Amino acid sequence: MIQLTTLIAEIAPLSTPDPAHQTSQHATLFQIILVAGAAFLLIATIVAVIKGWATRREGLLWAVVCVAAGVTVSNPGIIGKLAKGLGIGRGADLLLYIAVVVMLIGFLMVYTRLRQIRREMTLLVRELAIRDAVTSSQTDTPDGRHAT
């Protein structure tokens, strides 16, 4: 949730066609920092893929996110135009919708992974339980009869 609210807070003022913010073509300090951050992340992603820390698919996903962030921060109007083109009133709304969809996909991926980990944990616990089974000595040993 924190991510979502900060994301909206960061992007919303940029994407609204507010003349006060868009009078000059000079980049604001805010834009410079964010673009530099996006560029740094993009380089880090490329390095990570080359060094084999991330798979190509993960790298590509991150690269797309970094480039999209850089482009939208340096051209604040672009999201608003895109939103209008899609028939969504404001750029902020479009971002909200994208954020919700991305989060839902994220939740589903985490949930699937959680299920997988649970399953693996059960198999591990089962393996250990069978390995360390206690055979009580008070009853006659049925083991011998079924020895394999």
Next chain:
Amino acid sequence: MPADDNTADCILSENVRRDVFVVIAAYNEERAIEEVAGGVTKLYPNVVVVDDGSRDRTFQAAQRGASFVLRHAVNRGQGAALQTGIAFALSKGAKFIVTFDADGQHRVEDIQHMVAPIAKRDCDITLGSRFLGNTIDMPTSRKITLKLGMLFTRFVSQIDLTDAHNGFRAFSRRAAEKIDIKLDRMAHASEIIDIVQATGLPYREIPVEIRYTEYSLAKGQSASGAFRIVIQYLLGRVLQ
């Protein structure tokens, strides 16, 4: 082993009884498990108790009553514990596997009726039904929950059973080998029904008597618990 007075009444021969493995999943059952497992052990020497990561002394108590005691290092749920017990029993050469509840609601006398049709090769799976048999002191709320569960099973699994959520079941070795319970928690009861159907092996319902005591009722499922199980089961089916 000293001859027990019940032995004479049992319709199963001693050889068959030695091939029966009774699997009991126990979670925090230190009060009941020794007596329940001990009661079964008198007639069936191979009793497998799976202590599902209990926080009490179930593991120690079970060793005084059962021939084999397994322990899950962490709690994984009843479905997982039963699967562990079944896998272990198969590894020990079981020819028949019976699942039995740890809280004392099932009767040892009924095990023979569950196993006999399988031993005679009439079918591969028997499912205990409390609605075909006698049920002692079942509260109305429990009855309604179970009937709803049954309707749910009839609707979702397309199988006509009188009591789909009874922990009393018996399997032939070949049926048990096909069972792989993946829903770790309580939804496994519905899952087993699906597995039974998927195996295509013949099954039969057997009337069994269930004793509802204060203890077993406290251990059983409430209506809200049943709702949670339905959700787990449906999620499991969708995401399999």
